[in-house]
Amino acid sequence: MELILIFFSAAIVNNFVLAYFLGICPFIGVSGKITSAFSMGMATTFVMTITAIVTWLIYHLLLVPFQLEFLQYVSFILVIASLVQFVEMFVKKVSQPLYRALGIFLPLITTNCAILGLALFMVLKDYSFIQGVVYGVGAGAGFTLAITVMAGIREELDLADVPKPFKGVPITLIVAGLLALAFMGFSGLISI
C-alpha cells in the first residue's frame, strides 16, 4: 500500500514537472508531437529508474559506510551522465527515427534536473531500496504523463486560432502554467 502511495505521490501529487518545476527544458522542447514526447518520457523514465537503483546502491553501500555523503552530488552526476550516454547508444542502435526525433534533447537528459532531483529527494526522504525504485518509476511516469498531456494539447493548439503574438512559445508557456495550476488540485492528497 505504501509503495502504491509513493508511486502516485511521485507521479501525480508531487509531479516533478508540474509541482516541482524540474525538467522544464525537455517539457517545452520535445512536446511538439505526441509520439516523440511519449518516447522522450519513456527514455527519461528508463534513466530515472536505473538512476534510482544505481544511486541508492552507491549511496548506501559506498558513500554512507565510508562517510563520504558529501560526494553525493558528484557521484550522482557521474551516474546520470554515464547512463544517458548508454541510453543514447541504445536508442541509436534500436531506433534511428527516434534518435533523430529526440535530437539534442537525448544527451540533454544528462542535465535534466528532474533526474538529479530524484536522486537527491530519494536520499532526503530516506527511502529503502524498493521504495526508491518505485519512487523512480513513479517520477518517470509522472514526467511521461506531463509531457504527453502537454504534447496532446500542443497538437490541438496547432489547429486553434491563436492570436498572433501568442503563437509558438508564449502560448506553450501559458498552457504549461495552466497545467501546473490544474495539478495543484492534487496537492496535499498524499503526504509521503
Added chain:
Amino acid sequence: MDATLLIAIATMGGLGFIFAGGLAIADKKLRVFEDPKIAQINELLPGANCGGCGYAGCYDFAVNVVSGKALVTGCPVGGEDCAHDIAGLMGVDAGASIKMLPRILCRGGNSEAVKKMVEYYGPLSCSAMAIVSGGEKQCYYGCLGGGDCVEACPFNAIVMNENGLPEVIEELCTGCGNCVKACPRNIIEMHPVDRQVFVFCKNQDDPKKAKEVCSVSCMGCGICARKSDGGVVMENNLAVINYAQFDPEKIPFDKCKTGAIGYIDQNEKIAIEIPIDESTSMEKN
C-alpha cells in the same frame, strides 16, 4: 582526514573506472555501422547547420550525400572548395552525380520583348515588380530583369547582360539552386549539364498574344511536338520537352519561327569577362 581524502579519491576513481569500462563495452556491442564517409564529409562541411541545403543540418546533408540523395555541390555555404573536397571523397562517381546547372528559360531581353506604354519606377527587384505591376514587359511569363537571381547567387555566378537578361557562368556555378527559388516567374530551372536543348520560353498566352508581346516567344504552334514522337509535348500553348524520350535529331529547329526551341548558347565569353573586370577593379580599390 587524509584517510577520508584517499578513500574519496579511490571511490570516485573506481566509480569513474567502472562506468567508463561499462560504456566502452556498450560502445562495442551497440555500435551502429555508419559509413565512415558520413563523418568525413561532416568534417568538411562548414558545420553551421544553417539548413541552406534543404536538409536538417550538416550531418543530415552528409548522410544524404553518401546515400546519393543530395548532390556533392549541394552545400551553398561551403562553396566550391567544399564541393570539390566532398566530390573527391565520394570518388566523383561521374555517372551518379552529374552537375546540375540552372538554365534561364527566357530569351526575351530588352530588345526582344515588347515594353508596356508605362514605365516602371520602383525598387529594382523582381519580387517587387511581380507584385506591383508585372514589370515593364508586356509578357507576364518572362524575365523581369530585376536581377533577384543575381542577388540570390552566393557565388557571383549569375550576371545581367546588356540585354537585361541573366546569364549563368558555368565555371562559377555550384548548382545550389538559390536562383531557382529567387525567381518569381519560375523561368530558372535546374537541369543536368549534358542537356543542351531547351524551350526558352514560358509564355502560355494564345499564339496571337504570344507573338505580339515578344519576338522570341513560343507561340504554341506545336510543329516541334508533331515531329518529335512525344519528345516535345504541348501544355497550355507552350512546348515542353519531355527529356525521358527526347531526341534532338528529330526536332526541326529551323521550322520554329521564333527560335524559342534550340541549343543552349555556349558562347558566354562576354558574360565571363564582366566578373573578372569587377574583381580586378576591386583589387585596385
